[in-house]
Amino acid sequence: MAKTKSRFPFTSSPKGWFCVGLSRDLPVGGVLPVQAFEHDLVLFRGEDGKPALLGAFCPHMGAHLGHGGKVVGDNVKCPFHAWEFNGEGKCAKIPYAQRIPPKASVRKWEIVEKNGLIMAWNNIEGGGPEWQLPDIPEVGSPDWTEYEVREWDIKTHSMEMAENQVDVAHFQYLHGTLNYPNSVAEENGHMMTVTSKADMGTSRGTTQGGIQSTSWGFGFQTIRFSGIVDTLLVAAVTPKDEETVHVRFCFMVKKTGGADVTRGVGKAFISEVSRQLEQDIPVWENKVFVHPPMLCEGDGPIPLYRRWLRQFFPAGTFEGMNLTSEQANA
Ligand code: FES
Ligand SMILES: [Fe+2]
Known part of the structure; x- marks a missing residue:
């Protein structure tokens, strides 16, 4: 490079x-x-x-x-x-x-x-808020644990991180999940929802798990995991300087089956999600942004995501963009 x-x-x-x-x-x-x-x-x-x-x-x-x-x-x-x-x-x-x-x-x-x-x-172009953020019903509910927060500074761009959720192939090859998830993405203005089904390995065998992530732009996202115990990740990624984003992951677990079970599930959930993020970090910190990407069959809803992200940048930012890996390697 x-x-x-x-x-x-x-x-x-x-x-x-x-x-x-x-x-x-x-x-x-x-x-x-x-x-x-x-x-x-x-x-x-x-x-x-x-x-x-x-x-x-x-x-x-x-x-x-x-x-x-x-x-x-x-x-x-x-x-x-x-x-x-x-x-x-x-x-x-x-x-x-x-x-x-x-x-x-x-x-x-x-x-x-x-x-x-x-x-x-x-908004670097000026102008006040163009949409509002939701109230998340689990936050503050007695049925859910309080936030358990993990934070990281990562040398990347917000949109590279957000792309992870639609990049279905990397789950198997980078994160070692059992197979790669079947994901369906839907865009709705500034929001995008990705619904995935994936097999999850547990100490009691394989369970089918569901993951639903909803993003409000790049800065606020909820990810709901179901299958073993309901868990929720409120993820907030903030651009800090030209090269760095600050990541806050706020984890919550639904209280079922007693405090010990909740604590155990919470710990396992936090360490698995954190493990996956830490596997992504060296890729993000060293890669270039390729646009348009060279996609193949099985890559998942990346084109939809690339279309959705344009609205958060000044008009014309990605028009005619030709950032190929050939140029990065020249
Ligand atoms: S009062 Fe702030 S620099 Fe003097
Ligand atoms: Fe990832």
């Missing part, structure tokens, strides 16, 4: 809702530095309980509000000279000045808090 060529000659930050933090990591008064969408940001929760996401760098002299900033009332206070910014990003107070410079503000990012996640809307 020619090292000077960009692996992804288009934006690393497609349009959509992306997770910038877990609710439980941001108590009232909490301040966190965040990297997302190739920006440095600050996430904080004022005393009114509402989270806010702002550009990190103070307009006064550039201090990072997320490193040493403190919540005062519903504002975040800069650690350097104590200017305060409200949740709209406007400077609300300078303790040593009467007059606030009219342009003293930082960019505010649109966020929503749902399902225990703080999600930010990103």
Whole structure:
């Protein structure tokens, strides 16, 4: 591979809702530095309980509000000279000045808090949210366990990761599943649902399992596994910088058959899904993006996926694109 060529000659930050933090990591008064969408940001929760996401760098002299900033009332206070910014990003107070410079503000990012996640809307072309995120009924239900969270930073692009679900052949050859799943994908605007059936090996023999994944753009996905015990993975992948995505996998298990069984199933489920992800990582971190891909019979609904993903990029991004492996190898 020619090292000077960009692996992804288009934006690393497609349009959509992306997770910038877990609710439980941001108590009232909490301040966190965040990297997302190739920006440095600050996430904080004022005393009114509402989270806010702002550009990190103070307009006064550039201090990072997320490193040493403190919540005062519903504002975040800069650690350097104590200017305060409200949740709209406007400077609300300078303790040593009467007059606030009219342009003293930082960019505010649109966020929503749902399902225990703080999600930010990103659109490099500007414009507010074009769709809403769902409430997931299992989250907070007494019949389900709380989130067990695993996180990774991976050197890849969100759409490469999302393609995994329709790439049926890799399950058998990379992940060693018993056979490759029979998957049907359906697109519906910004949503895509993939329903798969696959044999699963268990200590009691082979069981037929079902997997249903629903994606709301690239940043939010639920994956429901049935067959042995119902399990749910809420997956949130956020573009961080040009080369990196941050992955949060939030696992839940339906409480059936006593706490020990639930705990055992939960552990096995988390380690199997994490094992599969960790098998994908070296492929993702070293591959090039080929478009259009050279597909063959049995490759699954990849063309549908490639059509669906275009809506999250500026118009024309993939038109006439010719990124072949020959060029990557030239
Ligand atoms: S740099 Fe933030 S108040 Fe001065
Ligand atoms: Fe995979």
